[in-house]
Amino acid sequence: MERGQKILTFARAVQATFSSSEWTEIGYLTGTDEWIDRHPRLLRSLNWGDDDYRGNALDAVAHILRNTENLRILFEYAPINRWLKKNEPGAFTELESEVSGIEVPDVVPGTVTDSGLAALADAQELLRTRGPTSAVDRLHTGLHDFLKAACDQAGIQYPATPSPNQLLKALLEQHPALSNLGPRSEDIKRILRTSGSIIDSFGTLRNQASLAHPNQDLLDHDEALLVINISRSLLRFFDAKFR
Structure with a gap:
């Protein structure tokens, strides 16, 4: 999955599941807690239900994923993981394969009609x-x-x-x-x-x-x-x- 698609996918999940508590927790888990706290609009737009919350969530996810190690943390974070598995199973499978490396790659056999x-x-x-x-x-x-x-x-x-x-x-x-x-x-x-x-x-x-x-x-x-x-x-x- 390309980086841009990952950002969009995780942003949809956080918009559906996150309160300010989840943002605080994911900040601590990913080492981005200061960035999240200092963001001028992220938590404010969430709490007030403002129209720009979606864009702020995209910015936050993009910032978190600048560190490639945070991909696993985001994917395995329970609210995100449950939401993806239920609502976007295709994306869940693709991300699970990338994070775990357990999926056997696709094969196009030479002997086939x-x-x-x-x-x-x-x-x-x-x-x-x-x-x-x-x-x-x-x-x-x-x-x-x-x-x-x-x-x-x-x-x-x-x-x-x-x-x-x-x-x-x-x-x-x-x-x-x-x-x-x-x-x-x-x-x-x-x-x-x-x-x-x-x-x-x-x-x-x-x-x-x-x-x-x-x-x-x-x-x-x-x-x-x-x-x-x-x-x-x-x-x-x-x-x-x-x-």
């Missing part, structure tokens, strides 16, 4: 704008397409309407690029075989807990992000082997 590429692009855009829960369905479609295209490219046969797990098993058994996976090949293959049950569970979650269907009970943010990161890790591994 146009529809598969479109599904993966949709998943990335939904992840960015609406959060991981909205991206699960399209990522599942992209992963399914990738596995099928990899079988086609290698001339591997599969059933008429194969599940992702059936495709994975066929690749593990027949694709030449997976015959030798280094000095601990059998251990790696055991991990990959186990990933078949993960892919099966992914399909169940996609059908029963994502926006693919009108499901009432959807995956929460953290669980959806787990599914996305595991799927991307599998995509990245197989894509590297098949190139």
Whole structure:
């Protein structure tokens, strides 16, 4: 996320959640308490409900973020964190990934059809704008397409309407690029075989807990992000082997 977008995002959160007490607390946490206290309009415009409060909040957030270490402090500050997670899940995910570094990067595989590429692009855009829960369905479609295209490219046969797990098993058994996976090949293959049950569970979650269907009970943010990161890790591994 670009600096300007971060400022706008955090400013919306503080406008929705901050009283003078939160400004005082975040000032102490970020080492900007004197700047906040001396600002001629920030707290005054907040207390009086003046029209220029939005601009003053933008100025304050921009000042706080001059120190890059304050990004984590702002993001993890409870009122901001709760508001972002509820109201701007896409921004929450993007900031969480930057702060924690835990998200597996997006991958554009070389072995995939146009529809598969479109599904993966949709998943990335939904992840960015609406959060991981909205991206699960399209990522599942992209992963399914990738596995099928990899079988086609290698001339591997599969059933008429194969599940992702059936495709994975066929690749593990027949694709030449997976015959030798280094000095601990059998251990790696055991991990990959186990990933078949993960892919099966992914399909169940996609059908029963994502926006693919009108499901009432959807995956929460953290669980959806787990599914996305595991799927991307599998995509990245197989894509590297098949190139």
